[in-house]
Amino acid sequence: MLRLLIISDFTESFPNKLLEGIVDYSRRKEQWVICRMPPAYKNMIGIGGVVKWARDWGADAVIGQFEETDEVGLFAENGIVAVAQDFKKRFKTIPNLTGDYLGTGRMAARFFLDRGFRHFGFFGLNRVCWSDERREGFLKEIEAAGYGEAFHSYCQQDIDQLWYYGKEQVDVWLHSLPKPIGIMACDDNQGINLIEACHALGIKVPSEISVIGVDNDELLCSLASTSLSSIQVDIKEGGSRLAEMIEQRVAHPDLPIRDIVLNPIRIIGRMSTASYATDDLQIRKAILFIHRNFLKKISVGDVMSEVAMSRRLLERRFKAVTGKTLYQYITDLKIKYFAEMLRTTDEPVVNIAMSLGETDTKSISRRFRQFYGCSPGEWREKDKTETI
DSSP, X not given: OOXXXXXXXXXXXXXXXXXXXXXXXXXXXXXXXXXXXOHHHHHHHHHHHHHHHHHHHTOSEEEEOOOTTSOTHHHHHTTOEEEEEOSSXXXXXXXXXXXXXXXXHHHHHHHHHHTTOOOEEEEEESSOHHHHHHHHHHHHHHHHTTOGGGEEEEEEEOGGGTTOOOHHHHHHHHHHSOSSEEEEESXXXXXXXXXXXXXXXXXXXXXXXXXXXXXXXXHHHHHSSSOOEEEEEOXXXXXXXXXXXXXHHHHOTTSOOOOEEEOEEEEEOOGGGOOOSOSOHHHHHHHHXXXXXXXXXXXXXXXXXXXXXXXXXXXXXXXXXXXXXXHHHHHHHHHHHHHHHHHHOOOOHHHHHHHTTOOOHHHHHHHHHHHHSSOHHHHHHHHHHHHO
């Protein structure tokens, strides 16, 4: 029975999703013994103390947020497999739990480009590999589209103070930005900080500043004053791959070092990106109304009541901005939400349909198949299979 020590901050969703994947893998073999250690305790006793603790506890492996100065080689000297969660930098002497950070940045950039943005920003951390590379990927995609000169970056935050940001410096930066602008935050924590800073200054989110984070921490994203859109990463599936790699290294310690790379999957849209970069205030108003009310059974007529123009003019201008008719836009938004509920809950299809104001389950199932190429039930089974 393998004994695993995990050193991470379990107040955040990332390590919990990772642990879920590890546990799923271990249950298919045999139940592992897992101990969770807070980083504060590791900092208090030092890396030498952690190694002694792990040895005395009988740990076979440890996953941790290690500093560059930590002597991680001490684990191998004591017969313990070590894996670094790339907290600040990647290690060369032990495997890393890392990610396709360049690809994540590119995904966020393409999202904003598709919504007509021509000004872009990045809100990140200072000298941290996952923030640096997400910024690099974001910028490269912007540059490839010809908007490199319209990029604005703020990366002065210290990772050791995730909850804190320099208010005066951030305020100056936010006021200096051209509007509307699409900003990628390096993670959900910084995305929340950015949204709250905007609200404190009276800057409108998403109409003036549209914000997207990373990791899709559902609780954190929903608690923001404007709910945060975020890039979902395959953390749970990565946890299973990590567990398999640890099991192999425990059995064969001399295996070549191999990193586990987490990949971006999709963007989960919420209110912080419920906007397109357009000077047409009536269309921005219509889009915001749809995003605030699409969980109800709203119609094109309901949208028309919010704007001062005829249906023909509204439809023409709306499609010019979004590339879709009003009906298509509302339907697509509902179907995407429907798919996300299928993925994240065990609610029956009929209950999810009712929550969207859809009393005809056959109708929404037919539209779902047109959008995704499969039935809601097939989608749910496919998603479960891909995450095992």
